[in-house]
Amino acid sequence: MRKILHVDMDAFYASVEQRDNPALRGRPVAVGGDPHGRGVVAAASYEARRFGVRSAIPMSRAVRLCPGLIIVRPDFLKYRAVSQQVFAIFRSVTPLVEPLSLDEAYLDVTTNAWAEPLAVKVARRIKAEICAATSLTASAGVAPNKFLAKIASGWQKPDGLTVIAPARIEAFIRDLPVDALWGVGPKTAARLRAHGIETLADVRARPLDDLRGVVGSLAAWLVDLAHGRDERPVEPNRPSKSSGSECTYAHDLTSMSDVRREVGEMARDAAAWLQRRQIHARTVVLKVRYSDFTTVTRSHSLRLATRDADEIATRALALIDRTEAGRRPVRLLGVSVHNLSDTPESPAAASEPEGRLPFD
Numbered sequence: 001m002r003k004i005l006h007v008d009m010d011a012f013y014a015s016v017e018q019r020d021n022p023a024l025r026g027r028p029v030a031v032g033g034d035p036h037g038r039g040v041v042a043a044a045s046y047e048a049r050r051f052g053v054r055s056a057i058p059m060s061r062a063v064r065l066c067p068g069l070i071i072v073r074p075d076f077l078k079y080r081a082v083s084q085q086v087f088a089i090f091r092s093v094t095p096l097v098e099p100l101s102l103d104e105a106y107l108d109v110t111t112n113a114w115a116e117p118l119a120v121k122v123a124r125r126i127k128a129e130i131c132a133a134t135s136l137t138a139s140a141g142v143a144p145n146k147f148l149a150k151i152a153s154g155w156q157k158p159d160g161l162t163v164i165a166p167a168r169i170e171a172f173i174r175d176l177p178v179d180a181l182w183g184v185g186p187k188t189a190a191r192l193r194a195h196g197i198e199t200l201a202d203v204r205a206r207p208l209d210d211l212r213g214v215v216g217s218l219a220a221w222l223v224d225l226a227h228g229r230d231e232r233p234v235e236p237n238r239p240s241k242s243s244g245s246e247c248t249y250a251h252d253l254t255s256m257s258d259v260r261r262e263v264g265e266m267a268r269d270a271a272a273w274l275q276r277r278q279i280h281a282r283t284v285v286l287k288v289r290y291s292d293f294t295t296v297t298r299s300h301s302l303r304l305a306t307r308d309a310d311e312i313a314t315r316a317l318a319l320i321d322r323t324e325a326g327r328r329p330v331r332l333l334g335v336s337v338h339n340l341s342d343t344p345e346s347p348a349a350a351s352e353p354e355g356r357l358p359f360d
């Protein structure tokens with residue numbers, strides 16, 4: 001049985017700001033962009049969350065929800081420095097640390113530098129060391145796998161420590177909404193609900209073929225998660241947020257067939273990269289630079305993430321039609337894949353730095 005931790009700093013950016021400016025403590029604070037422009041909330045203090053202010057909502061809406069909201073512009077250099085302190089603590093415990101963002105990670109502590117057999121004690125000590133080093137709190141989840149560990153860390157926040165021992169798995173997951181499943185984004189959740197599948201218990205009650213009819217290839221994975229099964233390893237070298245290649249040509253490409261050949265090849269390279277890492281991508285981006293150096297990018301996001309070479313190539317080739325390649329000489333082409341995820345659908349968490357579970 002593996003011992004996996006998910007450690008997540010509480011309202012990270014907002015907490016750093018409150019730590020460094022006493023005038024912000026106990027007040028509703030949102031770190032993020034301009035409320036008069038198109039800024040969004042990157043992080044909200046717990047005081048602000050009580051008004052319904054959440055990460056990823058427009059700042060203009062946040063201000064309407066919470067008229068006394070104090071808006072602080074993000075200082076990513078500062079957050080990165082704190083993040084480095086936190087990750088240094090993680091890596092002093094085990095080399096098996098998988099970052100999910102600046103402020104959260106999975107740790108496999110089955111064996112650990114402290115020779116501590118009880119994972120809950122490892123978690124408690126990590127929390128204490130984080131607090132000593134940064135004066136900030138983290139919430140930790142302890143479980144036999146990544147899926148459950150993440151559920152656990154979100155169970156009690158802030159400053160939480162929740163253990164899901166094997167005997168308690170059933171009690172924890174039975175009534176969870178389908179949104180809690182890793183890989184179920186808002187659209188898939190809506191589709192499941194439309195079919196009367198609201199909770200993990202509902203997922204398990206459905207024959208696999210029924211589920212396939214609703215969510216396609218995601219079905220088997222959802223059934224595993226709904227039973228609390230998740231064999232994904234903690235991967236210390238989680239790939240970057242995107243990958244791709246580009247090429248500047250010695251002679252401008254003028255024929256459509258050359259452009260298509262090059263784009264097709266780069267798309268297949270990107271798919272091979274996803275394949276090697278056993279991950280999927282939702283977004284394909286094509287970059288075209290014309291001979292006069294004007295550069296355009298065109299992107300296509302899929303509902304479900306994929307690593308299928310044909311599908312990625314087809315998407316990339318279709319994007320050519322939205323450029324002037326073939327009509328204007330092209331000096332550079334690039335194809336890249338973004339919005340990467342472990343599962344065939346990008347989890348909503350990827351776009352919401354502060355988590356998405358209803359109890360976060």
Ligand SMILES: [Mg+2]
Pocket residue numbers: 008009010011012103104353354355
């Ligand atoms: Mg966090």
